[in-house]
Amino acid sequence: MTDRNDEWFDRARSVIPGGVNSPVRAYGSVGGTPRFLASARGATVTDEAGRTYVDLVASWGPALLGHAHPEVVAAVQDAASRGLSFGAPTSAEVELADVIASRVSAGARHPVEKVRLVSTGTEATMTAIRLARGVTGRDLLVKFAGHYHGHSDGLLAAAGSGIATLALPGSAGVPAPIAAQTLVLPYNDLDAVREAFALHGDRIAAVIVEAAAANMGVVPPLPGYNAALADIAHAHGALFILDEVLTGFRVHPAGFWGLQQDAGEEYTPDLFTFGKVVGGGMPLAALGGRADVMDALAPAGPVYQAGTLSGNPLSVAAGLATLRGATPEVYARVDAAASAIADALSAALTAEGVVHAVPRAGSLFGVAFLPDAPRDYATALTQESWRYAPLFHAMLDAGVSLPPSVYEAWFLTAAHDDDAVGRVIEALPAAARAAASAVAP
Numbered sequence: 001m002t003d004r005n006d007e008w009f010d011r012a013r014s015v016i017p018g019g020v021n022s023p024v025r026a027y028g029s030v031g032g033t034p035r036f037l038a039s040a041r042g043a044t045v046t047d048e049a050g051r052t053y054v055d056l057v058a059s060w061g062p063a064l065l066g067h068a069h070p071e072v073v074a075a076v077q078d079a080a081s082r083g084l085s086f087g088a089p090t091s092a093e094v095e096l097a098d099v100i101a102s103r104v105s106a107g108a109r110h111p112v113e114k115v116r117l118v119s120t121g122t123e124a125t126m127t128a129i130r131l132a133r134g135v136t137g138r139d140l141l142v143k144f145a146g147h148y149h150g151h152s153d154g155l156l157a158a159a160g161s162g163i164a165t166l167a168l169p170g171s172a173g174v175p176a177p178i179a180a181q182t183l184v185l186p187y188n189d190l191d192a193v194r195e196a197f198a199l200h201g202d203r204i205a206a207v208i209v210e211a212a213a214a215n216m217g218v219v220p221p222l223p224g225y226n227a228a229l230a231d232i233a234h235a236h237g238a239l240f241i242l243d244e245v246l247t248g249f250r251v252h253p254a255g256f257w258g259l260q261q262d263a264g265e266e267y268t269p270d271l272f273t274f275g276k277v278v279g280g281g282m283p284l285a286a287l288g289g290r291a292d293v294m295d296a297l298a299p300a301g302p303v304y305q306a307g308t309l310s311g312n313p314l315s316v317a318a319g320l321a322t323l324r325g326a327t328p329e330v331y332a333r334v335d336a337a338a339s340a341i342a343d344a345l346s347a348a349l350t351a352e353g354v355v356h357a358v359p360r361a362g363s364l365f366g367v368a369f370l371p372d373a374p375r376d377y378a379t380a381l382t383q384e385s386w387r388y389a390p391l392f393h394a395m396l397d398a399g400v401s402l403p404p405s406v407y408e409a410w411f412l413t414a415a416h417d418d419d420a421v422g423r424v425i426e427a428l429p430a431a432a433r434a435a436a437s438a439v440a441p
């Protein structure tokens, strides 16, 4: 039976490559027709055929307060009434930089001293590595297999997210000399990092790591891992860049870094990158960190970065309203909803005898069809990933929208009240049965 989603997907494919503007949206690894969304409110999204789903995608993370939160929408409308884009400094962007800097704190430590606003997470990480290269005068970059930092040339090697979903080693179109500047190491393996620094220590500008990996499924760092990365980088005069685009302001008021500081794992990144929640659903991201490093950015310093829409007033308004609304109660609600669904997911799969793990990083979680939660990309790729498509479609049929790939995290919002959580939990047993009866390809 075709519906409005099929009609739109046909039309989309004739005018947009693959019918989508970002690859994972195409349902490539789960099959079927992507839902074309017409509106979203609170914990739900509504498609072009008029069907409403409880949403566990949350726009891939930004919608921490829930979709179309009235205060965020009002702030954007108010800003829009005063002009859509100025290409000039504004008071609101100063306020947002201050809010970001003051939130990322632990006791007396405030590692974000200065902030630059950009429009996407890709720009934030791309700028952070250019800055690290400019400040250190070195070229090489260390990243980890399965970690996704956006789609800039040097960061696509063995990246997670769509690269994992499409089972690609990287991307065509990245010149070999650029790819050769990135050393890709296995995650959660400190010996590999020590070895890379022993071989190339005086040429490495920076180590970049997802604060907790969440683009190859959820794969948290082992205890002490992030702190050890910072130590090793610093011992060799390299910078340590913590990518909190996905985790920042989502899992804790001060991001995954804040969660780790609360747990007693003390370390200080030189640079942080933020995105998603920081823009509250509008195009906005940021990098921030040590003042002496950040001041190397133009016009204060020699490292160039710019953007016509950087600090866009509507995006800044959405970011400010979202961060101001992200109270301790919001995090408590998101944590509770995540725990209830993660526990129910695991119980449903156990009841059907499906070998699985439900790895967690704060309120982020996902499913891995392996006996134990994977610690690295190579292991994550060995799972029975074909069990996910039937689970996904059983949930969709029951009115629950999950991320359309086993390698993506499930996102909750503060709008996931008992009713929304109950609807997800109710749908899980049939979805677990579908996963159990899936046949290997």
Ligand code: PLP
Residues within 6 Å of the ligand: 119, 120, 121, 122, 123, 125, 148, 149, 150, 151, 161, 210, 215, 243, 244, 245, 246, 275, 276, 285
């Ligand atoms: N870094 C991480 C950890 C991400 O998860 C993402 C996107 O998912 C990015 C960077 C890139 O952000 P954007 O999609 O806004 O360019």
